[in-house]
Amino acid sequence: MFKILAQINKLILPSFTKQSLDLAKAKKWQMAIIGYRYYVTTRALGC
Numbered sequence: 001m002f003k004i005l006a007q008i009n010k011l012i013l014p015s016f017t018k019q020s021l022d023l024a025k026a027k028k029w030q031m032a033i034i035g036y037r038y039y040v041t042t043r044a045l046g047c
Contacts, residue, residue: 002044009037 013033021030 002040006040006044009040013037 016026016030016034023031023034026034
């Protein structure tokens, strides 16, 4: 389930690493998206 969700996130949600976003200057909604993507990615990898 998480593998499918990770692929959907990759298509829909923005990639902040490609935008060179500084985490210290990120807004709360950006941090929420980063945290959500991290959670889904780690679960998809089985860690």
